[in-house]
Structure formats: C-alpha cells, structure tokens
Amino acid sequence: MSASAGVAPPPTPPRVVRRSSGRGLWAVVGVVVVVAVLIGVGLGTNWYGLSKSAGGGGSTGACNQGVTLQGAGASFLNAVMSVWTTGYQGATGNQVSYTSSSAGAGIASLADRLIDFAATDEPLNASEVASMPGTTLTLPVTGGPVTIVYNVPGWSGTLNLTPNQLAGIYLGTITNWSALNVSGSNPGLPNVGIVSVHRSDQAGTTYVLTNLLSIYNATWNRTVGTTIQPAPWPTTPSQLAEKGNSVLAKTVATTADSIGYVDLPDAINNKLATAGVLNSAGHYIQPTVAATQSAINDLASQPIPGPTGNWTTVSWVNAPGASDYPLATLSYFVVFQDPHVGFTASVTDAQVLIQWLHYVLTTGQSQSASVDYTNPPANIIAQDLNALNTMVYDGAPIPACT
16 A cells, blocks of 8 residues: 655754663573584684584684573564574584663673673664773674554554654554544544553664654654653553563553554564554555565665764664665674673683674574564675674684684
8 A cells, every 4th residue: 555645854863862871780581592513604714613623612723612601682683582592502512691681771781791792773872882891893683673563453454654643642642543544544443542552661672663753753853852762751641661572562462452563573473463654655564574674775875884883873764665664673783892891701702702693694694584584784794794803802813713
C-alpha cells in the first residue's frame, strides 16, 4: 500500500539527548557457552584462533582455551547472540557470557571495567569516548528493524502508521485507536483508548525510534529529541514502561489495545502483529529482513567514520528507497583498542577476545539471517576486521595464535 502524503522533515537536525552517565555493576544473566573445535576462517591469515593447534591450548603459538569472556548491552541482539555463541561453542575452547542489560548499561559496564565488550544500538559520541579509560573501537556487527507491534482484539486489519502518528501516540496527542483511521488507512479500528508501551531502561530501540520521530515531528524534536531514554517520558493517558525487549513484547501480547516497539525476533516469538511504517518514498513498509537490508544498503554511501571515530554522525533510519523500512538500525560492539585498560586480564585473554570478534565478523555473518537479522555492508565489515589488527595489549602487539 502506498501513500502520497508524507510529512517533510524539519529544516533543523534532530535534537539529540545523550544517555545518562550513571554507572554501576550489572548482574550477569546472559548466555554462557563452552567451546571446543576451531574453524579456519581467514582474512589473508589464520590469526585469531580459528584453526586448532595440534599441541592444544597450552602450547606455544596456540590460542588459549578455558577463557570466559564477559559482554553486556543491548537486548536487541539476544537472538543473534545466541546463534553466534552456539556457533562459537563449536569453534573454540572458550566461553562467552552475555548479559542483555540494555545498551546504556552495557556501555556503563565497559567504562567501569566490568566486561570485555559492550553491545549497543546507540553509538558513543565524542565526549563519551573521551570519558572511557582508553581508546574504544566501534565495530558494527549486525542490523535489524525496530518493529512496531500492536494488540487490538477483534480487529483483523493490518495497521499502517506514519512517523507523525507514532509521535502523536507517544506524545499523548493521539489517544484513541479510531483516530488512526485517516484518509482510508486502518478502516474499522475500534473506538477504544490506546495503551502505549515504551522501554523504561536505556534502550537502543528507543534511540532508533526517537531518531525517526525527531525527523518528522517538530514537537517531538523540540521536546524529546533523539535519545536512548527520554527523562521523563512524555505523559499519555494510558502507558506502560518495561525493561528489555522480551518483557515489552510479552506486555503488548497480553495487554489489550496496546502498542510498542521491539526487535523482530521478539515480535515473531510472541506472535505479535506488526505495523507498516510510512517511508520517505511514501510507501508503508513492513519490518522484513529484506526491507531492512535494503535500507541499510541504501544508506551505506553516507560518510562512515573510522573505528575510533564518532559514529553518532551516522543514522540508518529514513532511508530513501521505495522498498526501504524506515526504522532500520545497525548494532555495534564496543571494545578497547588496548584491552589492558579495561576488564581483560591478560594478553592471552586479549587473544581470545580478538578470536571472538573475528568469529562474529566472519562466520557469524553467515548465521544472522537465520534469526531475522541483516549484515552490515561489506566495506564496514572489512573496516572492522582491519581494526582488529590495530589492537594491542599494554601498548605491545598482541601475538598471533593458531
């Protein structure tokens, strides 16, 4: 379905509200995987432990085994992290524990030297990078759609929404489902109040959603902006706040007349209806893998910073193509270029950290589509892999292992 009446973006760029600087210890409840056989994956070398040494983990030149890496951050990556860690289980003799503590919590834990790597959908800005105990690398590792989900009992239609309508729902200026029956869209929606559901924690999905709303809605841009966690969230007549994508999805599934935003795997797992969102070309687009990959590919020509650069200049929303889903995003791993400044305890642990990153950026990319994620463009993956070669430990090169 298409629409000819899109809303032009405001002349000024979206206002950006950064995450809070509060930090603390985040409990580890993630996936722990134990790993055994090494797979040969190359970028011109067998570096990073993806071929097993005949001498075992303790021999000279062999990647260590029995190491547990700690990661934390965005719950948006939960499904693909499970696939990656399971695959890594069959490729190394090490372990990965990932806590889906939210994007903001993951970055705080990295800054507090509590984890080896963080995952986020909101890149660090220049001031946040400068506040870290050492130089950080931003490595895009996967992508996906921020998915609008809804539960309207008794209505069998397919919901189509403009960014302005989404802004109105979350600003509290659109409070009834019947108000969304505009210009022939969404006929038959009932005359009942909307229960809006948002994230209570510092969520990358909130960052992506508010980025799009700030482009199209001047009131949202002025009062809320692009942010990982609006403080306070705009007041609406009926709203709920939940921590984590999975909990938010379950809340929408069990709450009549509700609407929310989650990752696509959580929408699918909870059998939730998904809304089409009006894109910049005037078409309502569903959050499919193909539409998301198209959006990311169409924005791949924008200026891309280096791994140590300021990635907040990059946005993956509002892509220009006719078939592009407008709420696309990439997700990032953030690591220290010199892991000695953080949680990583030894040079052998740093070798295993690079081993894990290399696995995700090579073999892991072929696994993402199986759980409804997309891949970063090839030029970005190549940049990521080159960045691994710049990592040092306590200022010294990290020895290659096999």
